[in-house]
Amino acid sequence: MMFSEVHVRKGAVQDAVLAEREALALADGMVRLAVESFSVTSNNVTYAVVGDGFGYWDFFPAPEGFGIVPMWGHARVIESRCPDIAVGERVYGYLPMASHLDVRAGKITASGFADMAEHRQPMSPIYNQYARLAADPEHDPAHEAERMIFGPLFRTGFLIAFFMKANHWFGASQLVITSASSKTALGLASAARDQSPQIKRIGLTSPSNVSFVEASGLYDQVVAYDAVGTLAAQPSVSVDFAGNAGLLGQVHKHLGDSLHYSCLVGATHIEARSTLGGGSAMPGPKPVLFFAPDHAVALFRELGPEEATRQIAAAWQGFLAAMQGSIAITRLHGLGEARRVFCDMVGGKVDPAQGIVIEP
Numbered sequence: 001m002m003f004s005e006v007h008v009r010k011g012a013v014q015d016a017v018l019a020e021r022e023a024l025a026l027a028d029g030m031v032r033l034a035v036e037s038f039s040v041t042s043n044n045v046t047y048a049v050v051g052d053g054f055g056y057w058d059f060f061p062a063p064e065g066f067g068i069v070p071m072w073g074h075a076r077v078i079e080s081r082c083p084d085i086a087v088g089e090r091v092y093g094y095l096p097m098a099s100h101l102d103v104r105a106g107k108i109t110a111s112g113f114a115d116m117a118e119h120r121q122p123m124s125p126i127y128n129q130y131a132r133l134a135a136d137p138e139h140d141p142a143h144e145a146e147r148m149i150f151g152p153l154f155r156t157g158f159l160i161a162f163f164m165k166a167n168h169w170f171g172a173s174q175l176v177i178t179s180a181s182s183k184t185a186l187g188l189a190s191a192a193r194d195q196s197p198q199i200k201r202i203g204l205t206s207p208s209n210v211s212f213v214e215a216s217g218l219y220d221q222v223v224a225y226d227a228v229g230t231l232a233a234q235p236s237v238s239v240d241f242a243g244n245a246g247l248l249g250q251v252h253k254h255l256g257d258s259l260h261y262s263c264l265v266g267a268t269h270i271e272a273r274s275t276l277g278g279g280s281a282m283p284g285p286k287p288v289l290f291f292a293p294d295h296a297v298a299l300f301r302e303l304g305p306e307e308a309t310r311q312i313a314a315a316w317q318g319f320l321a322a323m324q325g326s327i328a329i330t331r332l333h334g335l336g337e338a339r340r341v342f343c344d345m346v347g348g349k350v351d352p353a354q355g356i357v358i359e360p
Contacts, residue, residue: 174237
């Protein structure tokens, strides 16, 4: 049996090739998953760009100099050497851009299990969990595509809102979000609306995306990037998804002492996003990186797995209702299409109103 995979060249992530390798025999405790579907979003590009620094290349081994980009999606058990996992079961979780994945099932419950493969243990346990769909409170057969496209990004938004609320929004009355059309930003806006409706939600976006962002109904105010100077100088927190140091600098300079906390999401150009031109420090608070997996572990520890899962599932349903009909889902077949779409996204060809699902 052969596995098909997309190998991405480290350090030149626009270079991706299709490859095949022979499957190994399953050892006791192992489970073989056939990948049914996964989404490709700009989040996957981030995984590749920061792969070495954050360990994203370490989940799914590849030949020297190459890596396999992690994806979120659904898979079916086609072979099992684990008595507690049955052939035919479907799961949701972290998958390779590939046709198959072998996992060592452990920490098995009715609702999920973890991959206990030795090479995955140094990474955050959040990424090693697989939900068993038959008993998964977040699973909705009618919205599997939306979960792949939005689910992981929505969770990050939920965690940011939870973190801000736990810190009493740092005394702010408004939340300023850059790249407001991005899927994580929309998730944050939805979660903030549900958890803290008293906080005004302001979305910053490119002029071409203003209509899309307004139509989401998730923001109290939508402002084009060239109108940052119109923001009210009220006590604020900012969350930067854009990764544009110049834009973030404008927000810092305009809000000045009114900006109480500056949050960075996405790990590209962290140092550049902390300074203005010439290397001088930005006015206001020093931007702080938000690493979602660490906050997820803290959330589950604070609330307990059942309550954390319940709150996320409830918020997810609210977000789905808000985004109903706003995203056109495109289904593509074959890993060749996955390779093409990924390379397009590396090149910045991303339409916020399109969600792409690959069926290998």
